[in-house]
Amino acid sequence: MQPDTKNFRNAAAAALANENVQANLAGLTGFHDARLDARRQTPQWDDASERARAIKAHTLDNLDRYLLMMESNVKKTGGHVYFASDAAAAASYVVDLAREKGVELVIKSKSMLSEEMALNSRLEESGVEPVETDLGEFIVQLAGETPFHIIAPAIHKSKEDVSELFRDKLNVPLYEDIGDLTREARAQLRQKFLAAGMGITGANFMVAETGTVALVTNEGNGRMCTSMPKVHVAIAGMERIVPSMEDLGTFLRLLIRSATGQMISSYVTTVTGPRKAADEDGPEEFHLVIVDNGRSRLLADPELREALYCLRCGACLNACPVYKKVGGHAYGWVYPGPIGAVVSPMLTNLSDAKDLPFASTLCGACREACPVNIDLPRMLLYMRKELTQGETYPEHKSRSTVEAAAMKGWRASVSSGLMMRLANAFGRFAQLPIARRGRINRLPPPLSGWTRARSFPALASKPFRTRWRKRRRG
Numbered sequence: 001m002q003p004d005t006k007n008f009r010n011a012a013a014a015a016l017a018n019e020n021v022q023a024n025l026a027g028l029t030g031f032h033d034a035r036l037d038a039r040r041q042t043p044q045w046d047d048a049s050e051r052a053r054a055i056k057a058h059t060l061d062n063l064d065r066y067l068l069m070m071e072s073n074v075k076k077t078g079g080h081v082y083f084a085s086d087a088a089a090a091a092s093y094v095v096d097l098a099r100e101k102g103v104e105l106v107i108k109s110k111s112m113l114s115e116e117m118a119l120n121s122r123l124e125e126s127g128v129e130p131v132e133t134d135l136g137e138f139i140v141q142l143a144g145e146t147p148f149h150i151i152a153p154a155i156h157k158s159k160e161d162v163s164e165l166f167r168d169k170l171n172v173p174l175y176e177d178i179g180d181l182t183r184e185a186r187a188q189l190r191q192k193f194l195a196a197g198m199g200i201t202g203a204n205f206m207v208a209e210t211g212t213v214a215l216v217t218n219e220g221n222g223r224m225c226t227s228m229p230k231v232h233v234a235i236a237g238m239e240r241i242v243p244s245m246e247d248l249g250t251f252l253r254l255l256i257r258s259a260t261g262q263m264i265s266s267y268v269t270t271v272t273g274p275r276k277a278a279d280e281d282g283p284e285e286f287h288l289v290i291v292d293n294g295r296s297r298l299l300a301d302p303e304l305r306e307a308l309y310c311l312r313c314g315a316c317l318n319a320c321p322v323y324k325k326v327g328g329h330a331y332g333w334v335y336p337g338p339i340g341a342v343v344s345p346m347l348t349n350l351s352d353a354k355d356l357p358f359a360s361t362l363c364g365a366c367r368e369a370c371p372v373n374i375d376l377p378r379m380l381l382y383m384r385k386e387l388t389q390g391e392t393y394p395e396h397k398s399r400s401t402v403e404a405a406a407m408k409g410w411r412a413s414v415s416s417g418l419m420m421r422l423a424n425a426f427g428r429f430a431q432l433p434i435a436r437r438g439r440i441n442r443l444p445p446p447l448s449g450w451t452r453a454r455s456f457p458a459l460a461s462k463p464f465r466t467r468w469r470k471r472r473r474g
């Protein structure tokens with residue numbers, strides 16, 4: 001998926017005007033409420049969050065050690081490991097492997113990293129057919145779209161949308177019942193599962209001490225992808241590593257309950273290398289691709305390192321008042337919502353995504369929802385500061401000269417009592433043509449954006465300081 005992070009404003013306006021998207025976004029409430037219930041029912045949730053944060057901090061401080069341990073343990077089980085510096089290198093490894101093995105059809109389970117790698121288009125370009133097998137991903141692939149939500153890729157589509165899509169793309173009748181739609185998808189996918197030469201999955205976690213990859217799914221498709229084709233390729237961001245199986249338990253509890261509100265997902269699959277002689281099924285070859293693709297930049301920045309604690313549970317999206325109105329496509333790249341507003345600019349280009357850190361009310365709902373207490377508002381403020389002052393990333397400084405002049409004027413006007421009084425007097429005079437009954441409903445350009453959706457109280461005829469002084473005198 002190519003980043004299109006420059007168009008947040010336009011894309012957000014389009015989503016707001018789309019009644020269908022607005023109606024379907026209401027579905028997020030279900031996830032949000034289920035998470036709150038699961039949290040209430042989980043004893044010592046806060047302790048588990050703190051433990052998870054401590055594990056993440058320790059693992060990232062020792063990332064090289066744990067990644068090498070993972071590599072060594074995967075190799076001991078007969079698997080292969082490839083470290084990819086960027087998305088293009090990771091995709092090339094997978095495409096070359098598919099070619100080398102003569103693979104014509106690949107089945108995939110849901111992986112946001114694969115979207116980062118634009119893996120489907122890379123496979124198609126080299127004549128390999130990729131088929132998404134998660135139902136939501138299957139729907140967005142048929143529609144030629146990108147996922148709308150980290151854990152619910154097709155949440156923006158209604159039952160009727162999907163029914164029409166299936167009719168148009170799969171040449172089947174218009175189904176009215178969701179059960180019929182899922183049966184149709186299952187029938188279509190079964191043929192693909194049987195014929196595929198390679199299965200590609202993400203990895204919710206890598207366990208360094210055993211060389212294991214852990215997958216969390218609800219549809220069983222992940223397990224089909226890891227066990228049916230002869231070759232299984234798992235792709236993982238380099239931060240998705242935990243030291244031990246015991247740590248994995250802590251993270252699984254937090255991830256699943258925060259994502260869907262389930263106590264445990266339908267399937268938790270662990271894969272440790274290729275099929276052994278005594279195994280009933282499993283791939284003949286196992287490859288693990290560990291991807292950096294900008295994560296080192298986050299790791300190196302003490303202000304942003306915390307973003308690598310993310311479990312990709314999606315809870316911050318479901319809590320965010322901005323995401324709940326504009327949805328996932330407005331963010332223009334793989335990761336939407338508050339976590340997307342932090343990581344997308346750093347994994348793509350901060351100055352190309354300069355609207356994203358501002359796409360937040362800083363209400364703190366994302367921080368409250370996060371199972372590992374990631375302080376997203378603090379990081380969004382840091383990125384705003386970088387965009388205006390460029391202390392750490394001078395190349396990304398992108399404040400306009402008009403804005404800079406306005407800020408200088410503001411600073412001057414509040415720097416002394418005299419200046420404040422003069423600015424106030426000027427403001428009261430300047431607002432005469434636009435203030436009505438004590439409110440300003442419409443500001444002229446370039447300030448018109450401020451009043452597009454709200455009004456302001458006009459400056460009082462007598463400033464507070466004057467009234468206060470008068471009152472104290474008596």
Ligand code: SF4
Nearest residue numbers: 310311313314316370
């Ligand atoms: S930032 Fe926190 S809430 Fe958001 S997806 Fe990541 S782990 Fe979940």
